[in-house]
Amino acid sequence: MSILEIGGVPVDRIAEKCGTPVYVFDEAKIEKQLADYKRYFVSDMFDTDIVYASKAFTCRAMIQKLVEAGACIDVVSGGELFIAEQGGMPMENVYFHGNNKTGEELEQALDAGVGTIVLDNLTECGILADLAEHKRKRINAMLRINPGVEAHTHEYIMTGGSNSKFGISINEKDAIAELVKRAGESEYVDFKGFHSHIGSQIFEDTAFMKATEVLISFYAEMEREYGISCSWLSLGGGFGIRYTDADKPMSVEDMCRSLIGKCEDVLKKEGVSMEKIMIEPGRSIAGEAGYTLYTVGYQKTAGDRHYIFVDGGMGDNIRPALYQAEYDADIANRMGEEKEEEYYVAGKYCESGDILIKQIMLPKKIEKGDLLVIYSTGAYGYSMASCYNGIGRAPVVFAKDGKARTVLKRETYRDLVRLETDEEVNI
Numbered sequence: 001m002s003i004l005e006i007g008g009v010p011v012d013r014i015a016e017k018c019g020t021p022v023y024v025f026d027e028a029k030i031e032k033q034l035a036d037y038k039r040y041f042v043s044d045m046f047d048t049d050i051v052y053a054s055k056a057f058t059c060r061a062m063i064q065k066l067v068e069a070g071a072c073i074d075v076v077s078g079g080e081l082f083i084a085e086q087g088g089m090p091m092e093n094v095y096f097h098g099n100n101k102t103g104e105e106l107e108q109a110l111d112a113g114v115g116t117i118v119l120d121n122l123t124e125c126g127i128l129a130d131l132a133e134h135k136r137k138r139i140n141a142m143l144r145i146n147p148g149v150e151a152h153t154h155e156y157i158m159t160g161g162s163n164s165k166f167g168i169s170i171n172e173k174d175a176i177a178e179l180v181k182r183a184g185e186s187e188y189v190d191f192k193g194f195h196s197h198i199g200s201q202i203f204e205d206t207a208f209m210k211a212t213e214v215l216i217s218f219y220a221e222m223e224r225e226y227g228i229s230c231s232w233l234s235l236g237g238g239f240g241i242r243y244t245d246a247d248k249p250m251s252v253e254d255m256c257r258s259l260i261g262k263c264e265d266v267l268k269k270e271g272v273s274m275e276k277i278m279i280e281p282g283r284s285i286a287g288e289a290g291y292t293l294y295t296v297g298y299q300k301t302a303g304d305r306h307y308i309f310v311d312g313g314m315g316d317n318i319r320p321a322l323y324q325a326e327y328d329a330d331i332a333n334r335m336g337e338e339k340e341e342e343y344y345v346a347g348k349y350c351e352s353g354d355i356l357i358k359q360i361m362l363p364k365k366i367e368k369g370d371l372l373v374i375y376s377t378g379a380y381g382y383s384m385a386s387c388y389n390g391i392g393r394a395p396v397v398f399a400k401d402g403k404a405r406t407v408l409k410r411e412t413y414r415d416l417v418r419l420e421t422d423e424e425v426n427i
Protein backbone atom coordinates (compact mmCIF):
# COMPACT_ATOMS: atom_id res chain seq x y z
CA MET A 1 0.00 0.00 0.00
CA SER A 2 1.54 3.27 -1.05
CA ILE A 3 0.59 6.86 -1.65
CA LEU A 4 0.54 8.50 -5.06
CA GLU A 5 3.02 11.31 -5.57
CA ILE A 6 2.62 14.13 -8.07
CA GLY A 7 5.71 16.19 -8.82
CA GLY A 8 7.40 14.46 -5.89
CA VAL A 9 4.66 15.51 -3.47
CA PRO A 10 2.57 12.83 -1.69
CA VAL A 11 -1.05 13.65 -2.51
CA ASP A 12 -2.35 13.06 1.03
CA ARG A 13 -0.27 16.11 2.06
CA ILE A 14 -1.89 18.21 -0.64
CA ALA A 15 -5.37 17.02 0.36
CA GLU A 16 -4.63 17.80 3.99
CA LYS A 17 -3.33 21.32 3.30
CA CYS A 18 -5.60 22.39 0.43
CA GLY A 19 -8.71 20.29 0.95
CA THR A 20 -10.51 18.35 -1.77
CA PRO A 21 -11.52 18.42 -4.51
CA VAL A 22 -8.33 19.91 -5.82
CA TYR A 23 -6.71 19.94 -9.24
CA VAL A 24 -3.00 19.13 -9.10
CA PHE A 25 -0.63 19.70 -12.02
CA ASP A 26 2.71 17.99 -12.44
CA GLU A 27 4.67 20.98 -13.73
CA ALA A 28 7.42 18.85 -15.22
CA LYS A 29 4.87 17.16 -17.49
CA ILE A 30 3.68 20.50 -18.87
CA GLU A 31 7.31 21.51 -19.45
CA LYS A 32 8.09 18.21 -21.16
CA GLN A 33 5.20 18.51 -23.62
CA LEU A 34 6.11 22.09 -24.47
CA ALA A 35 9.77 21.19 -24.90
CA ASP A 36 8.91 18.23 -27.16
CA TYR A 37 6.68 20.34 -29.39
CA LYS A 38 9.34 23.05 -29.61
CA ARG A 39 12.00 20.47 -30.38
CA TYR A 40 10.23 18.30 -32.94
CA PHE A 41 7.93 20.67 -34.78
CA VAL A 42 10.77 22.24 -36.77
CA SER A 43 11.79 22.34 -40.40
CA ASP A 44 14.60 23.68 -42.58
CA MET A 45 12.03 24.85 -45.12
CA PHE A 46 9.92 27.13 -42.92
CA ASP A 47 9.69 28.67 -39.44
CA THR A 48 7.30 27.13 -36.93
CA ASP A 49 5.30 28.24 -33.92
CA ILE A 50 3.65 26.26 -31.15
CA VAL A 51 0.43 28.05 -30.31
CA TYR A 52 -1.13 26.75 -27.09
CA ALA A 53 -4.95 26.74 -27.10
CA SER A 54 -5.55 28.49 -23.79
CA LYS A 55 -9.17 27.36 -23.55
CA ALA A 56 -7.80 23.98 -22.38
CA PHE A 57 -6.46 25.52 -19.17
CA THR A 58 -5.23 29.03 -18.51
CA CYS A 59 -4.03 31.14 -15.60
CA ARG A 60 -0.95 33.22 -14.86
CA ALA A 61 1.17 30.25 -13.77
CA MET A 62 0.35 28.44 -17.01
CA ILE A 63 1.06 31.49 -19.16
CA GLN A 64 4.46 31.84 -17.49
CA LYS A 65 5.33 28.28 -18.50
CA LEU A 66 4.41 29.09 -22.09
CA VAL A 67 6.48 32.26 -22.08
CA GLU A 68 9.49 30.37 -20.68
CA ALA A 69 9.13 27.73 -23.40
CA GLY A 70 8.78 30.32 -26.16
CA ALA A 71 5.28 29.21 -27.08
CA CYS A 72 2.51 31.45 -28.41
CA ILE A 73 -1.13 31.40 -27.33
CA ASP A 74 -4.64 31.14 -28.79
CA VAL A 75 -7.43 33.06 -27.12
CA VAL A 76 -11.10 32.96 -28.04
CA SER A 77 -12.55 35.80 -25.99
CA GLY A 78 -11.72 39.12 -24.40
CA GLY A 79 -11.51 37.31 -21.06
CA GLU A 80 -8.91 34.81 -22.24
CA LEU A 81 -7.01 37.72 -23.80
CA PHE A 82 -7.09 39.55 -20.47
CA ILE A 83 -5.72 36.48 -18.65
CA ALA A 84 -2.92 36.13 -21.23
CA GLU A 85 -2.05 39.81 -20.83
CA GLN A 86 -2.05 39.59 -17.03
CA GLY A 87 0.15 36.49 -17.24
CA GLY A 88 2.80 38.35 -19.20
CA MET A 89 2.36 36.81 -22.65
CA PRO A 90 3.89 39.15 -25.27
CA MET A 91 0.87 40.42 -27.18
CA GLU A 92 2.45 39.86 -30.59
CA ASN A 93 2.39 36.12 -29.76
CA VAL A 94 -1.39 36.07 -29.33
CA TYR A 95 -3.76 34.63 -31.93
CA PHE A 96 -7.37 35.69 -31.36
CA HIS A 97 -9.90 33.12 -32.62
CA GLY A 98 -13.65 32.77 -32.51
CA ASN A 99 -16.65 32.58 -34.78
CA ASN A 100 -18.45 35.53 -33.18
CA LYS A 101 -15.98 38.00 -31.74
CA THR A 102 -17.72 41.19 -30.71
CA GLY A 103 -16.72 44.65 -31.88
CA GLU A 104 -15.59 45.35 -28.31
CA GLU A 105 -13.34 42.29 -28.38
CA LEU A 106 -11.76 43.34 -31.68
CA GLU A 107 -11.15 46.81 -30.24
CA GLN A 108 -9.68 45.30 -27.09
CA ALA A 109 -7.36 43.16 -29.25
CA LEU A 110 -6.21 46.19 -31.28
CA ASP A 111 -5.67 48.28 -28.14
CA ALA A 112 -3.69 45.48 -26.48
CA GLY A 113 -1.50 45.08 -29.56
CA VAL A 114 -2.51 41.48 -30.30
CA GLY A 115 -0.40 40.00 -33.08
CA THR A 116 -2.98 38.14 -35.13
CA ILE A 117 -6.73 37.93 -35.54
CA VAL A 118 -8.01 34.69 -36.99
CA LEU A 119 -11.02 35.86 -38.96
CA ASP A 120 -14.12 33.78 -39.43
CA ASN A 121 -16.04 35.63 -42.15
CA LEU A 122 -16.12 38.60 -44.51
CA THR A 123 -18.22 40.84 -42.25
CA GLU A 124 -15.73 40.43 -39.45
CA CYS A 125 -12.91 41.26 -41.87
CA GLY A 126 -14.63 44.54 -42.77
CA ILE A 127 -15.23 45.45 -39.13
CA LEU A 128 -11.62 44.70 -38.21
CA ALA A 129 -10.30 46.73 -41.17
CA ASP A 130 -12.47 49.72 -40.22
CA LEU A 131 -11.45 49.55 -36.56
CA ALA A 132 -7.77 49.16 -37.40
CA GLU A 133 -7.89 52.15 -39.72
CA HIS A 134 -9.76 54.22 -37.17
CA LYS A 135 -7.23 53.37 -34.46
CA ARG A 136 -4.28 53.44 -36.85
CA LYS A 137 -3.14 50.08 -35.51
CA ARG A 138 -1.56 47.45 -37.69
CA ILE A 139 -2.62 43.84 -37.20
CA ASN A 140 -2.03 40.48 -38.87
CA ALA A 141 -5.03 38.49 -40.03
CA MET A 142 -5.56 34.87 -40.94
CA LEU A 143 -8.76 33.24 -42.14
CA ARG A 144 -10.23 30.09 -40.68
CA ILE A 145 -11.25 27.78 -43.44
CA ASN A 146 -13.00 24.51 -43.16
CA PRO A 147 -11.02 21.98 -45.20
CA GLY A 148 -13.87 19.48 -45.31
CA VAL A 149 -11.75 16.93 -43.49
CA GLU A 150 -13.50 15.86 -40.35
CA ALA A 151 -11.65 13.80 -37.86
CA HIS A 152 -13.66 11.16 -36.07
CA THR A 153 -11.06 9.89 -33.68
CA HIS A 154 -9.79 7.02 -35.75
CA GLU A 155 -10.83 7.81 -39.29
CA TYR A 156 -11.58 10.87 -41.34
CA ILE A 157 -14.37 11.56 -43.73
CA MET A 158 -14.42 14.01 -46.55
CA THR A 159 -17.45 16.22 -46.40
CA GLY A 160 -18.20 18.23 -49.53
CA GLY A 161 -20.25 21.05 -48.09
CA SER A 162 -19.46 21.14 -44.44
CA ASN A 163 -21.98 22.06 -41.77
CA SER A 164 -19.53 23.27 -39.13
CA LYS A 165 -20.23 26.58 -37.45
CA PHE A 166 -16.57 27.58 -37.82
CA GLY A 167 -14.88 29.27 -40.76
CA ILE A 168 -15.59 29.39 -44.46
CA SER A 169 -15.81 26.18 -46.46
CA ILE A 170 -12.79 25.51 -48.61
CA ASN A 171 -15.15 25.14 -51.58
CA GLU A 172 -16.25 28.75 -51.40
CA LYS A 173 -13.22 30.03 -53.25
CA ASP A 174 -14.83 33.24 -54.51
CA ALA A 175 -15.93 34.22 -51.00
CA ILE A 176 -12.47 33.47 -49.64
CA ALA A 177 -10.83 35.51 -52.41
CA GLU A 178 -13.21 38.39 -51.68
CA LEU A 179 -12.23 38.37 -48.01
CA VAL A 180 -8.52 38.34 -48.81
CA LYS A 181 -9.12 41.24 -51.23
CA ARG A 182 -11.02 43.16 -48.54
CA ALA A 183 -8.16 42.67 -46.08
CA GLY A 184 -5.68 43.75 -48.76
CA GLU A 185 -7.51 47.04 -49.29
CA SER A 186 -6.61 48.08 -45.78
CA GLU A 187 -3.14 49.36 -45.14
CA TYR A 188 -3.55 48.32 -41.50
CA VAL A 189 -4.53 44.69 -42.00
CA ASP A 190 -1.80 42.33 -43.13
CA PHE A 191 -3.34 39.12 -44.47
CA LYS A 192 -0.99 36.29 -43.53
CA GLY A 193 -2.73 33.08 -44.50
CA PHE A 194 -5.12 30.30 -43.67
CA HIS A 195 -6.02 28.43 -40.53
CA SER A 196 -7.87 25.19 -39.95
CA HIS A 197 -8.75 23.05 -36.96
CA ILE A 198 -10.29 19.70 -37.79
CA GLY A 199 -11.34 18.32 -34.42
CA SER A 200 -10.13 17.11 -31.07
CA GLN A 201 -8.73 14.03 -29.37
CA ILE A 202 -7.40 12.72 -32.69
CA PHE A 203 -5.02 9.81 -32.29
CA GLU A 204 -3.68 9.10 -35.73
CA ASP A 205 -1.91 11.32 -38.18
CA THR A 206 -4.12 10.29 -41.13
CA ALA A 207 -6.66 13.09 -40.78
CA PHE A 208 -3.96 15.70 -40.14
CA MET A 209 -2.01 14.47 -43.19
CA LYS A 210 -5.13 14.68 -45.31
CA ALA A 211 -5.93 18.18 -44.03
CA THR A 212 -2.34 19.34 -44.60
CA GLU A 213 -2.45 18.11 -48.17
CA VAL A 214 -5.87 19.69 -48.80
CA LEU A 215 -4.80 23.02 -47.29
CA ILE A 216 -1.51 23.39 -49.12
CA SER A 217 -3.07 22.33 -52.44
CA PHE A 218 -5.87 24.80 -51.78
CA TYR A 219 -3.36 27.57 -51.19
CA ALA A 220 -1.46 26.71 -54.39
CA GLU A 221 -4.75 26.87 -56.28
CA MET A 222 -5.70 30.22 -54.74
CA GLU A 223 -2.30 31.54 -55.75
CA ARG A 224 -2.70 30.33 -59.34
CA GLU A 225 -6.34 31.27 -59.84
CA TYR A 226 -6.71 34.43 -57.80
CA GLY A 227 -3.11 35.64 -57.42
CA ILE A 228 -3.44 35.42 -53.65
CA SER A 229 -0.15 35.14 -51.86
CA CYS A 230 0.26 34.28 -48.22
CA SER A 231 3.03 33.22 -45.93
CA TRP A 232 1.51 31.50 -42.90
CA LEU A 233 -0.47 28.30 -42.42
CA SER A 234 -1.97 26.99 -39.19
CA LEU A 235 -2.87 23.32 -38.96
CA GLY A 236 -4.82 23.70 -35.71
CA GLY A 237 -4.79 21.41 -32.69
CA GLY A 238 -6.64 18.34 -31.50
CA PHE A 239 -3.76 15.97 -30.78
CA GLY A 240 -5.10 13.09 -28.70
CA ILE A 241 -4.07 12.18 -25.18
CA ARG A 242 -4.41 9.16 -22.93
CA TYR A 243 -7.49 9.28 -20.71
CA THR A 244 -7.86 5.50 -20.34
CA ASP A 245 -5.98 2.43 -21.56
CA ALA A 246 -8.17 2.42 -24.64
CA ASP A 247 -6.52 5.65 -25.83
CA LYS A 248 -3.32 5.16 -27.77
CA PRO A 249 -2.02 8.57 -28.83
CA MET A 250 1.04 8.98 -31.03
CA SER A 251 4.04 10.51 -29.29
CA VAL A 252 4.57 14.23 -29.78
CA GLU A 253 7.80 13.40 -31.58
CA ASP A 254 6.17 11.02 -34.07
CA MET A 255 3.20 13.30 -34.68
CA CYS A 256 5.44 16.32 -35.29
CA ARG A 257 7.85 14.46 -37.55
CA SER A 258 5.02 13.09 -39.58
CA LEU A 259 3.31 16.48 -39.95
CA ILE A 260 6.52 18.31 -40.81
CA GLY A 261 7.41 15.65 -43.37
CA LYS A 262 3.98 15.98 -44.95
CA CYS A 263 4.18 19.78 -45.10
CA GLU A 264 7.61 19.66 -46.73
CA ASP A 265 6.49 17.05 -49.30
CA VAL A 266 3.32 18.86 -50.31
CA LEU A 267 5.03 22.28 -50.48
CA LYS A 268 7.61 20.77 -52.86
CA LYS A 269 4.98 18.94 -54.89
CA GLU A 270 2.84 22.07 -55.28
CA GLY A 271 5.85 24.32 -55.87
CA VAL A 272 4.81 26.85 -53.23
CA SER A 273 6.65 28.14 -50.21
CA MET A 274 5.56 29.06 -46.72
CA GLU A 275 7.29 31.35 -44.28
CA LYS A 276 5.74 29.88 -41.13
CA ILE A 277 3.59 26.89 -40.18
CA MET A 278 1.88 26.63 -36.80
CA ILE A 279 0.11 23.99 -34.74
CA GLU A 280 -2.21 24.62 -31.80
CA PRO A 281 -2.07 21.87 -29.19
CA GLY A 282 -4.29 22.43 -26.16
CA ARG A 283 -5.15 19.25 -24.29
CA SER A 284 -1.96 17.51 -25.29
CA ILE A 285 0.01 20.09 -23.28
CA ALA A 286 -2.22 20.44 -20.21
CA GLY A 287 -4.29 17.25 -20.17
CA GLU A 288 -2.12 14.45 -18.84
CA ALA A 289 -0.25 16.83 -16.52
CA GLY A 290 -3.45 17.38 -14.51
CA TYR A 291 -5.02 15.20 -11.81
CA THR A 292 -8.10 15.74 -9.67
CA LEU A 293 -8.10 14.56 -6.05
CA TYR A 294 -11.38 13.82 -4.29
CA THR A 295 -12.30 12.47 -0.88
CA VAL A 296 -14.62 9.48 -0.84
CA GLY A 297 -17.81 10.01 1.20
CA TYR A 298 -20.75 7.66 1.37
CA GLN A 299 -21.39 4.59 -0.72
CA LYS A 300 -24.50 2.94 -2.02
CA THR A 301 -25.49 -0.26 -3.74
CA ALA A 302 -28.35 0.12 -6.20
CA GLY A 303 -29.31 -2.83 -8.39
CA ASP A 304 -26.09 -4.05 -9.95
CA ARG A 305 -24.26 -0.78 -9.27
CA HIS A 306 -21.98 -0.07 -6.39
CA TYR A 307 -21.56 3.69 -6.08
CA ILE A 308 -18.85 5.61 -4.32
CA PHE A 309 -19.66 9.28 -3.86
CA VAL A 310 -16.93 11.91 -4.04
CA ASP A 311 -16.89 15.53 -2.88
CA GLY A 312 -16.78 16.97 -6.42
CA GLY A 313 -18.26 15.96 -9.74
CA MET A 314 -19.77 17.74 -12.73
CA GLY A 315 -18.87 21.16 -11.30
CA ASP A 316 -15.15 20.45 -11.59
CA ASN A 317 -15.38 18.06 -14.55
CA ILE A 318 -18.34 18.41 -16.88
CA ARG A 319 -16.86 16.25 -19.64
CA PRO A 320 -18.39 12.88 -18.63
CA ALA A 321 -21.87 14.43 -18.38
CA LEU A 322 -21.36 16.61 -21.46
CA TYR A 323 -20.00 14.08 -23.88
CA GLN A 324 -19.55 10.74 -22.18
CA ALA A 325 -15.83 11.32 -21.69
CA GLU A 326 -14.10 8.41 -19.97
CA TYR A 327 -11.40 8.57 -17.32
CA ASP A 328 -9.15 6.32 -15.31
CA ALA A 329 -8.78 6.54 -11.52
CA ASP A 330 -7.10 5.05 -8.49
CA ILE A 331 -7.46 5.16 -4.75
CA ALA A 332 -4.49 7.46 -4.24
CA ASN A 333 -3.71 6.33 -0.68
CA ARG A 334 -3.86 2.65 -1.66
CA MET A 335 -1.76 2.53 -4.80
CA GLY A 336 -0.61 -0.86 -5.96
CA GLU A 337 -3.44 -2.75 -4.25
CA GLU A 338 -5.26 -5.38 -6.23
CA LYS A 339 -8.33 -4.01 -8.01
CA GLU A 340 -11.02 -6.52 -7.26
CA GLU A 341 -14.30 -4.65 -7.22
CA GLU A 342 -16.31 -2.70 -9.76
CA TYR A 343 -17.56 0.79 -8.85
CA TYR A 344 -19.47 3.75 -10.23
CA VAL A 345 -17.86 7.02 -9.17
CA ALA A 346 -20.59 9.63 -8.68
CA GLY A 347 -20.38 13.29 -7.73
CA LYS A 348 -22.40 15.30 -5.22
CA TYR A 349 -24.33 17.50 -7.66
CA CYS A 350 -28.10 17.37 -8.09
CA GLU A 351 -28.15 15.67 -11.48
CA SER A 352 -28.52 11.95 -12.16
CA GLY A 353 -25.98 12.45 -14.94
CA ASP A 354 -23.35 13.53 -12.41
CA ILE A 355 -21.35 10.32 -12.72
CA LEU A 356 -17.63 10.78 -13.24
CA ILE A 357 -16.74 7.19 -14.08
CA LYS A 358 -18.94 4.23 -14.94
CA GLN A 359 -17.67 0.77 -14.15
CA ILE A 360 -14.14 1.05 -12.91
CA MET A 361 -12.15 -1.62 -11.07
CA LEU A 362 -10.69 -0.39 -7.78
CA PRO A 363 -9.51 -2.05 -4.54
CA LYS A 364 -12.25 -3.63 -2.45
CA LYS A 365 -13.56 -2.14 0.78
CA ILE A 366 -13.01 1.48 -0.16
CA GLU A 367 -13.58 3.57 2.95
CA LYS A 368 -14.99 6.94 3.74
CA GLY A 369 -12.01 9.32 3.75
CA ASP A 370 -10.03 7.45 1.10
CA LEU A 371 -8.60 9.70 -1.63
CA LEU A 372 -9.70 9.11 -5.20
CA VAL A 373 -7.52 10.46 -7.99
CA ILE A 374 -8.80 10.89 -11.54
CA TYR A 375 -6.09 11.12 -14.19
CA SER A 376 -5.71 13.39 -17.22
CA THR A 377 -8.06 16.12 -16.00
CA GLY A 378 -5.72 18.99 -16.84
CA ALA A 379 -7.54 20.13 -19.97
CA TYR A 380 -11.16 21.31 -20.09
CA GLY A 381 -11.61 20.58 -16.38
CA TYR A 382 -10.92 23.83 -14.58
CA SER A 383 -11.67 25.87 -17.70
CA MET A 384 -15.19 24.40 -17.91
CA ALA A 385 -15.80 24.42 -14.16
CA SER A 386 -18.92 26.00 -12.69
CA CYS A 387 -20.21 26.79 -9.23
CA TYR A 388 -23.43 24.88 -9.77
CA ASN A 389 -25.22 23.99 -6.54
CA GLY A 390 -23.28 26.73 -4.78
CA ILE A 391 -20.13 24.66 -4.73
CA GLY A 392 -17.21 27.00 -5.37
CA ARG A 393 -14.61 26.10 -7.94
CA ALA A 394 -11.80 23.86 -6.67
CA PRO A 395 -8.28 25.24 -6.30
CA VAL A 396 -5.36 24.47 -8.60
CA VAL A 397 -2.00 23.35 -7.21
CA PHE A 398 1.24 23.11 -9.20
CA ALA A 399 3.74 20.52 -7.95
CA LYS A 400 7.39 20.11 -8.86
CA ASP A 401 10.52 18.70 -7.23
CA GLY A 402 8.77 17.85 -3.98
CA LYS A 403 7.26 21.31 -3.59
CA ALA A 404 3.70 22.49 -4.15
CA ARG A 405 2.13 25.93 -4.64
CA THR A 406 -1.45 27.03 -5.03
CA VAL A 407 -1.87 28.93 -8.30
CA LEU A 408 -5.66 29.36 -8.14
CA LYS A 409 -7.47 29.56 -4.81
CA ARG A 410 -10.64 27.73 -3.87
CA GLU A 411 -13.74 29.82 -4.51
CA THR A 412 -15.25 30.70 -1.13
CA TYR A 413 -18.84 31.27 0.00
CA ARG A 414 -18.03 35.00 0.00
CA ASP A 415 -16.96 34.68 -3.64
CA LEU A 416 -20.32 33.10 -4.43
CA VAL A 417 -22.13 36.29 -3.40
CA ARG A 418 -19.56 38.87 -4.49
CA LEU A 419 -21.44 39.85 -7.66
CA GLU A 420 -24.77 40.42 -5.92
CA THR A 421 -25.96 44.00 -6.01
CA ASP A 422 -29.05 46.15 -5.87
CA GLU A 423 -28.02 48.78 -8.39
CA GLU A 424 -30.69 50.62 -10.29
CA VAL A 425 -30.46 50.35 -14.05
CA ASN A 426 -30.52 53.78 -15.62
CA ILE A 427 -32.94 53.17 -18.43
Ligand SMILES: *Cc1c(COP(=O)(O)O)cnc(C)c1O
Pocket: 053, 055, 056, 074, 097, 197, 199, 200, 201, 236, 237, 238, 239, 280, 281, 282, 283, 284, 379
Ligand atom coordinates in the same frame (compact mmCIF):
# COMPACT_ATOMS: atom_id res chain seq x y z
C1 LIG B 1 -9.91 23.85 -29.22
C2 LIG B 1 -8.98 24.30 -30.27
C3 LIG B 1 -7.66 23.88 -30.28
C4 LIG B 1 -7.10 22.88 -29.29
O1 LIG B 1 -7.76 21.65 -29.28
P1 LIG B 1 -7.14 20.49 -28.37
O2 LIG B 1 -8.02 19.31 -28.62
O3 LIG B 1 -7.21 20.95 -26.96
O4 LIG B 1 -5.74 20.29 -28.82
C5 LIG B 1 -6.81 24.41 -31.22
N1 LIG B 1 -7.25 25.31 -32.13
C6 LIG B 1 -8.52 25.74 -32.16
C7 LIG B 1 -8.93 26.72 -33.17
C8 LIG B 1 -9.43 25.25 -31.23
O5 LIG B 1 -10.69 25.67 -31.28
